[in-house]
Amino acid sequence: MTATLTNLDLKKLDDAHHLHPFTDFKELSAAGGSRLITKGEGSWIWDSEGNRILDAMAGLWCVNVGYGRKELADAAYRQMMELGFYNAFFKTTTPPAAELSAKLAEITPDGLSKVFFANSGSEANDTIVRMVRHYWNLKGKPTKKAFISRVHGYHGTTMASTSLGGMPVMHSQGDLPLSGFHHVMPPYTYELANGMDPEAFGRLAARAVEQKILELGAENVGAFIGEPIQGAGGVLIPPDSYWPEIQRICAEHDVLLIADEVICGFGRLGQWFGSQRYGIKPDFMTLAKGITSGYVPLSAVMVGDRVAETLIEEGGEFYHGFTYSGHPVACAVALANIAVIEREGLVDRARDDIGPYLRGRLEEELADHPIVGEIRSEGLIGAIEIVKDKRTRERFPGDGKVGLVARDHCFRNNVILRGIRDSLVFSPPLTLSHEEADEMARLARRSLDETARDLGVL
Structure with a gap:
């Protein structure tokens, strides 16, 4: 069936019939419907517009061995x-x-x-x-x-x-x-x-x-x-x-x-x-x-x-x-x-190699960021706390919505981190490479810069 449908057709069908989990249905439809994900390989997914996206959430905390495993x-x-x-x-x-x-x-x-x-x-x-x-x-x-x-x-x-x-x-x-x-x-x-x-x-x-x-x-x-x-x-x-x-x-x-x-x-x-x-x-x-x-x-x-x-x-x-x-x-x-x-020794790799490496790269990129209060991780799961004042840990107003602002900037920059209250969380595939960790840290920095500008900090 899908071979005869264009990506636009599929998005229209989705908007007309699909009730998504944890979604404001009315808001999603008003925003033009869902992003259509069409392919995955390793730590990356592609959407119907051809954007290559680094999936730092491993789907929904789950694609531990990466996409496209034959x-x-x-x-x-x-x-x-x-x-x-x-x-x-x-x-x-x-x-x-x-x-x-x-x-x-x-x-x-x-x-x-x-x-x-x-x-x-x-x-x-x-x-x-x-x-x-x-x-x-x-x-x-x-x-x-x-x-x-x-x-x-x-x-x-x-x-x-x-x-x-x-x-x-x-x-x-x-x-x-x-x-x-x-x-x-x-x-x-x-x-x-x-x-x-x-x-x-x-x-x-x-x-x-x-x-x-x-x-x-x-x-x-x-x-x-x-x-x-x-x-x-x-x-x-x-x-x-x-x-x-x-x-x-x-x-x-x-x-x-x-x-x-x-x-x-x-x-x-x-x-x-x-x-x-x-x-x-x-x-x-x-x-x-x-x-x-x-x-x-x-x-x-x-x-x-x-x-x-x-x-x-x-x-x-x-x-x-x-x-x-x-x-x-x-x-x-x-x-x-x-x-x-x-x-592939992925358990030990998360503990001894890519987990510490990713933590180090995030700290290098973000420890001095004006709205980053803490970076915490264990293995390949972690969070970046977002605060108005690093010293006092004062939060931005908005009832914990800042994480969603930062998440949207991540999406636009083609990296997926999840916004939860005043934080960005991550759990990339256990197969994440050092080069991909570098890119994840770089794109997280860019997204947090843009979030800070929205909040009047930069």
């Missing part, structure tokens, strides 16, 4: 020709689902040996909500139903996963959060520490979780969920003191610990998973995005042994699942994707 396309083709689909219901499985289950048990932290497949991070976190409540019922503690998470946490967009998250603008639509979901301060050092020693602040932020447990009563709290680094909340990197204290608190109060690794997993932090970077020993781990580098939809719930044993031995039939749980094509692509990461 290995992944070939894996999908071979599996489609062999068996395009069969379900995991009816006491059946497929070779890719079985093999991927074992591979995930191998590469995730010890104690996570069971896998439940879904299609997105949202579905995976919904699944965890079901499993947590089912688990505590089986353990004879039916009041342990509450969930605690952080302000600015992001865990998906279904009713339950939006409730898990701590995004007030999302809660404002759909009468959310649902009952039983609670939110505490995040370990947002730049915004909230107020000069406190970072390690002391990390412990303080963790103890906000303990205070909420005590307020609700430990007998009523089922689980705490957190991203090792909060991604969509603004790349909030916790002090090293934070997660050990969270681990202690959850163990002391018999609260299950969920590590949402949708963004942090599969090498982005310079470890296979953020839990390894911070020494987290979770009862559940949420996987998606980098599991296939975004090439096809797939997610997984890693279930800790103590929970899995109870669900298996005492739970009977688990009345939950999706038509596409363990889809053979998605699992085949995930296996090929993990093989690329292993073969």
